[in-house]
Amino acid sequence: MSLFWRLFLFNAAVLVAGAAVLLLGPATVSTPFFIAEALILAAGLIAMLVVNAILLRVGLAPLQRLARVMTTIDPLRPGARPAVTGHGEIADLIKAFNTMLDRLEDERATSSAVALSAQEAERHRIAQELHDEVGQTLTAVLLELKRVADQAPDRVATALHHVQETTRDSLDEIRRIARRLRPGVLEELGLVSALKALTTEVPPHTGLVARCHLDSDLPDLGDAAELVLYRVAQEGLTNTVRHAGATRLELSLLCRPSGVELLIRDNGCGLGGAPEGAGIRGMRERALLIGAQLALGPGSGGGTEVRLRVPTATKAAEHA
Structure with missing residues (x-):
């Protein structure tokens, strides 16, 4: 049964029950009405509204649970699914939402795998360039500095040795970065x-x-x-x-x-x-x-x- 007809029948049942109570009950309404009669009508109306609210609350409870799940769902923490409860469009809506979550998680996993694979390939390339290009260049600079320092006066040689140490520290840092980008020891x-x-x-x-x-x-x-x-x-x-x-x-x-x-x-x-x-x-x-x-x-x-x-x-x- 569709949600429309369920709500319609809820309200119709409440109205029919109220009409039956008025027709079959001992209470009557005169013209002009008395205060007691107005109180009886007010009490009946309040009772109908309360019953109607309870029925609607019960009928729409699955939608409220689904709304709570929608606001708290996290794609990075998969697995949470609302239970399929209710009837008609409500059950179909929950099933459609669960199917959508399954599809989104599959698509996210696929796209994440592609992105992380490309990231690892880029890390590998950068690490290779750091090792082959920058590392070899700094190694050549170190050798050249050593050659010049061996031929330079003592004062200049001391300054060149400081430059050598700085260059060597930079080379070690580049090698460390390359190892972090490409864990060769893991392979x-x-x-x-x-x-x-x-x-x-x-x-x-x-x-x-x-x-x-x-x-x-x-x-x-x-x-x-x-x-x-x-x-x-x-x-x-x-x-x-x-x-x-x-x-x-x-x-x-x-x-x-x-x-x-x-x-x-x-x-x-x-x-x-x-x-x-x-x-x-x-x-x-x-x-x-x-x-x-x-x-x-x-x-x-x-x-x-x-x-x-x-x-x-x-x-x-x-x-x-």
Whole structure:
């Protein structure tokens, strides 16, 4: 039955019941009417309105639930669906909304996969250019500075040695940036070695001590899942260094019955009420690509906790 006819029948039932009470009841209305008769009519009208409001509330309750879901739905946290309740157009509307969410999540996952793949390719290209072009140029500059310094007077040689040190520091920084853009150690030595190397690259001036606990007998997750784990760990570590003001960080990669769990904890200032930035949104989008669950929140002892659960079915899904 359509929503129109349901509402029509609700109201018709209330009016028919009111008319029946007036016809069959002992109450009558005279001309001119008395106060008691007016009170009886007013009470009957109020009763009809109350019954009508209750019936409409019950009939439109599924629409209200759907409206609440619409205002709280987050594409980066998929899975929430309103239950199909009600009849007629209401049930059809909820089904159509759920179908639309399924389609939007599929399209978002596809577009995110394409965008992140292009991003990784661009990072690879930039890292290659930094290593091959800028790195080789600075290496040649270092060699030339050494040759000139060996032939220069002592005062000039001292100044040239300072320039050499500055150039060498710049070369090391460029190499570090290139490693972050393209995690070659992940491709060559695997995820465990890459995460260990990641925790050793914390700048000393930050005062942050990073420790890691990594299970060595990890299941074969596939290249996509390992890259997501590495990038999430990298972003979590970067956020801690830049924003948390922490002195201690623990990074764990553990085997669970359902898959692999990456856990990052620090003792910093926590997330507070700050809105999620592009880095956290990127972490959520990467997690969605492999069907993983990402949770961010306050840690048990303060600070921030990042937890990424990767199911073991990721490998099968990647080859499917």
